[in-house]
Amino acid sequence: MATTDPAIVLASASPRRSELLELAGVPFRVAPADIPEEPLPDEEAVAHALRLAEEKARTAAERESSGRFFVGADTIVVLNGRIMGKPVDETDAVHMLSDLSGQTHEVVTAYAVLDKQNNVCIKRAVRTQVVFKLLLQQEIFNYVKTGCPLDKAGAYAIQGGAAHFVQEIHGSYTNVVGLPTCELVETLHQLGAL
Numbered sequence: 001m002a003t004t005d006p007a008i009v010l011a012s013a014s015p016r017r018s019e020l021l022e023l024a025g026v027p028f029r030v031a032p033a034d035i036p037e038e039p040l041p042d043e044e045a046v047a048h049a050l051r052l053a054e055e056k057a058r059t060a061a062e063r064e065s066s067g068r069f070f071v072g073a074d075t076i077v078v079l080n081g082r083i084m085g086k087p088v089d090e091t092d093a094v095h096m097l098s099d100l101s102g103q104t105h106e107v108v109t110a111y112a113v114l115d116k117q118n119n120v121c122i123k124r125a126v127r128t129q130v131v132f133k134l135l136l137q138q139e140i141f142n143y144v145k146t147g148c149p150l151d152k153a154g155a156y157a158i159q160g161g162a163a164h165f166v167q168e169i170h171g172s173y174t175n176v177v178g179l180p181t182c183e184l185v186e187t188l189h190q191l192g193a194l
């Protein structure tokens with residue numbers, strides 16, 4: 001049976017993003033775009049996430065010979081204006097979780113959808129407030145030892161072993177996991193991709 005190449009390409013190596021897009025019933029294929037993710041000097045959090053989302057979409061679009069709509073995304077945790085990306089090691093993860101303990105932070109996921117055919121790019125950043133309970137040092141150590149925090153922004157996964165750290169969430173849940181699918185599907189419709 002002949003298969004058609006999907007027009008939508010997810011420029012991401014994140015298994016969470018693939019799962020979320022699949023759950024939303026969107027047909028796509030994956031073409032990760034590995035780019036440097038350090039903030040520029042004085043770069044504000046939302047601007048940083050939007051820039052990376054667009055760079056991921058454009059990098060994949062340049063590399064791929066097929067596909068039309070390229071989706072890039074970037075998730076960061078923001079605590080009092082400070083950007084937390086992925087921890088560099090276990091010690092960094094312990095520091096991040098200790099800082100998040102008992103505090104409210106914001107998770108920002110920016111996405112960009114580039115229509116390569118028309119050179120139109122729609123970008124959007126979605127913000128979710130997350131309240132963490134006070135964490136015990138032992139809880140933090142045990143969680144970090146699982147290895148789960150190492151590839152997650154802010155060193156935690158709401159969908160995993162950190163679910164019980166979360167007292168309250170205000171806003172989109174899928175946004176925290178890595179892709180605000182409600183908003184993204186709207187954008188894909190807007191561009192005629194669905």
Ligand SMILES: Cc1cn([C@H]2C[C@H](O)[C@@H](COP(=O)(O)OP(=O)(O)OP(=O)(O)O)O2)c(=O)[nH]c1=O
Nearest residue numbers: 012013014074075152153156157158176177178
């Ligand atoms: C806060 C939080 C983040 N995350 C994840 C989502 C993202 O995969 C990751 C943030 O890193 P990103 O740099 O946004 O994404 P990535 O490097 O995993 O994938 P790619 O750049 O190829 O698209 O943190 C969770 O899975 N659960 C959470 O609760």
